[in-house]
Each structure stands twice: as structure tokens, then as C-alpha cells.
Amino acid sequence: MKALIAGGAGFLGSFLAESLLNKGWEIYILDNLSSGLLENLEPIKENIQFIKGDVITYSTREKFDYVINFASNASRAEWEKYPVEVALSNSVGSKNLIEIALNSDATYIYASSSEVYGTATQIPTTEDYLGSVSTTGTRSPYDEGKRFGDAITKAYEREYGLKNIIIRFFNTYGPRMRGGDFYGRVIDRFVRQAQNNEPLTIYGDGSQTRSFTYVSDAVVAILMLIEKGKLGEIYNVGSDNEIEILKLADIVKEVLNSSSEIKFLPLPEHDPKRRAADITKIKKLGYKPKVSLQDGIKFMANSINRGKVK
Numbered sequence: 001m002k003a004l005i006a007g008g009a010g011f012l013g014s015f016l017a018e019s020l021l022n023k024g025w026e027i028y029i030l031d032n033l034s035s036g037l038l039e040n041l042e043p044i045k046e047n048i049q050f051i052k053g054d055v056i057t058y059s060t061r062e063k064f065d066y067v068i069n070f071a072s073n074a075s076r077a078e079w080e081k082y083p084v085e086v087a088l089s090n091s092v093g094s095k096n097l098i099e100i101a102l103n104s105d106a107t108y109i110y111a112s113s114s115e116v117y118g119t120a121t122q123i124p125t126t127e128d129y130l131g132s133v134s135t136t137g138t139r140s141p142y143d144e145g146k147r148f149g150d151a152i153t154k155a156y157e158r159e160y161g162l163k164n165i166i167i168r169f170f171n172t173y174g175p176r177m178r179g180g181d182f183y184g185r186v187i188d189r190f191v192r193q194a195q196n197n198e199p200l201t202i203y204g205d206g207s208q209t210r211s212f213t214y215v216s217d218a219v220v221a222i223l224m225l226i227e228k229g230k231l232g233e234i235y236n237v238g239s240d241n242e243i244e245i246l247k248l249a250d251i252v253k254e255v256l257n258s259s260s261e262i263k264f265l266p267l268p269e270h271d272p273k274r275r276a277a278d279i280t281k282i283k284k285l286g287y288k289p290k291v292s293l294q295d296g297i298k299f300m301a302n303s304i305n306r307g308k309v310k
């Protein structure tokens with residue numbers, strides 16, 4: 001099989017590329033390196049075609065069996081700093097990649113997000129939940145970008161027969177994710193802060209919930225969807241283990257034997273109060289997450305800055 005992975009130099013895309021290469025696939029990676037890193041591709045750089053380019057402007061006559069669209073900055077700090085690029089990557093970029101997929105008669109896989117559900121009132125959230133999202137708030141370039149990405153995928157399916165699967169990722173963590181000291185990507189931030197004996201920064205009072213999936217489980221889920229996901233369907237990939245951020249901080253401190261204090265910072269606007277995935281649909285394909293939160297935190301602490309996934 002031959003695949004174009006847009007955003008393949010990023011966290012999820014680079015691990016997916018490795019797994020597909022191991023299966024004997026031919027891999028082309030298109031990435032503008034806005035949040036991805038060439039060092040993420042170091043282990044596979046001899047075996048892939050890397051194209052430095054932007055999904056907003058990219059065109060090619062190359063044919064593929066799969067076009068996998070992971071190209072979007074994915075953290076709050078990035079989408080607040082580059083709102084136009086984020087909105088266009090998921091809208092114009094999606095349209096470009098869909099056209100490339102159609103020209104090849106390829107299957108198009110789109111990395112959507114739990115953000116399309118916004119401030120969900122149904123927890124855990126199923127794929128048919130319609131969402132409650134601000135069209136103009138500071139999250140909207142990403143949230144609405146992903147909603148448009150979903151919509152244009154289905155529009156091309158209806159009008160042009162696009163073969164597609166939409167994957168809605170919930171919070172995924174692991175080595176290679178770029179956390180930094182800002183809101184979002186919380187496990188990476190907590191692990192780094194705990195390792196440096198710095199205060200763990202919590203935005204708001206920490207009562208907000210999230211559910212976390214270790215990257216190896218997410219990659220298994222993607223491979224399973226490529227292999228046996230039903231075309232035209234939407235699948236949540238995440239965890240139904242809902243946890244308060246304050247409790248997560250305690251677990252990170254306990255697992256890493258850290259005495260870091262907790263520092264509370266103001267909560268950004270439109271922060272979803274609760275988030276957890278209903279994964280009944282992908283479980284029916286045989287999916288079962290394997291890595292516990294405690295183990296995932298340990299793997300991350302041991303491999304941080306080393307770019308290796310356990």
C-alpha cells in the first residue's frame with residue numbers, strides 16, 4: 001500500500017508512519033514543520049519520502065492508496081497564536097487532500113477531534129452527538145475547522161463517492177508530543193514539571209475532566225480502522241476513563257514520586273467542563289486500550305526527550 005500522511009512529522013503521524021512502514025507500506029510524508037519535527041522522523045528517514053510543504057497549497061499528480069490527513073496544529077497555544085493557519089489547514093487543506101485522494105481513488109482518513117463536540121452534555125460522548133461549539137471564540141478556528149473538515153469529507157462522499165473514515169481523537173499523550181508550559185497537552189506538562197520539581201500548573205480549579213489514551217493504543221486503533229473500519233463511518237478514538245485534572249496531578253506526583261506543589265492559573269474561555277469518549281463503536285471491531293494511565297506516565301517520564309515510544 002502507498003500512503004500520503006499529511007502532518008506525518010508530528011506526534012501521532014510519525015508513530016503511525018513507523019507502524020505502516022513496518023507493515024511494508026510505502027510512505028510519503030507532507031509536513032510544513034510548523035509543529036512537527038524532522039527528528040520525529042529520524043528512525044525512518046531513510047525509508048520515507050519527505051515533502052516539506054503545506055496542505056493549504058500542496059498539489060501532486062502522485063497516486064496513493066490512502067491519503068491520511070493529520071495536518072493541523074493541535075494545541076490551544078498554537079491555535080490561539082496561528083488561528084488563520086489552523087482554520088485554513090482544516091478547511092482548504094482538507095479540500096486539497098480530498099481532491100488528491102479522489103484523483104487516486106484512495107481512501108481518505110481524517111484526524112478529527114473531540115473538540116467538534118465542544119461543551120458536551122452527553123458524557124461519555126457518542127459519535128452522533130451534535131456538539132455545542134462557539135463559532136467565534138478563541139477555540140473556534142480549531143473546533144470549527146475540525147467540524148468543517150468533517151462536513152467537507154461527508155460532502156465529497158455524497159457528491160463524489162469519496163471513500164473515507166473520520167477519526168475523532170480525544171486527548172492522546174506520549175513521547176514526541178510538544179507540551180511546553182501552556183494550557184493543553186496536560187500530561188506532558190505535568191510530567192516535565194514533576195521531573196523538574198516545579199509546581200504543576202492547573203488552569204481553573206482542576207475539577208474539569210478529560211480522558212487520556214497512550215499513543216501506542218491510539219496507533220493500534222488507527223491501524224484497526226484502516227484494516228477493518230467501515231467506510232463512511234466516524235469513530236471516536238479515546239478513553240472512557242474520565243478523570244479530574246486535579247486527580248491527574250496527584251497521580252503524576254505519585255507515579256513520579258514528586259513533591260511538586262500545585263499552582264492554580266485562570267481558566268481560558270470555553271474550556272469544556274467534562275470530556276470522555278464513548279468507544280463502544282470501535283470496541284466492536286475488537287479495540288481494547290492496553291496502557292494504564294500510571295504505566296503511560298512512567299513510559300513518558302522515561303522516554304521524554306528521547307523520542308521513543310514503548
Ligand SMILES: NC(=O)c1ccc[n+]([C@@H]2O[C@H](COP(=O)([O-])OP(=O)(O)OC[C@H]3O[C@@H](n4cnc5c(N)ncnc54)[C@H](O)[C@@H]3O)[C@@H](O)[C@H]2O)c1
Nearest residue numbers: 007009010011012032033034035036054055071072169172
Ligand atoms: N494529540 C491529540 O490528543 C489529538 C486530539 C484530537 C485530534 N488530534 C488531531 O490529530 C492530528 C495530529 O495531532 P498531533 O497531536 O500529532 O499534533 P502535532 O502538532 O504533533 O502534529 C501535526 C502535524 O501537522 C503539521 N502541520 C500543521 N499544519 C500543517 C499544514 N498546514 N500543512 C502541512 N503540515 C501541517 C505540523 O507541522 C505537525 O507535524 C491533528 O490533526 C490533530 O488536530 C490530535
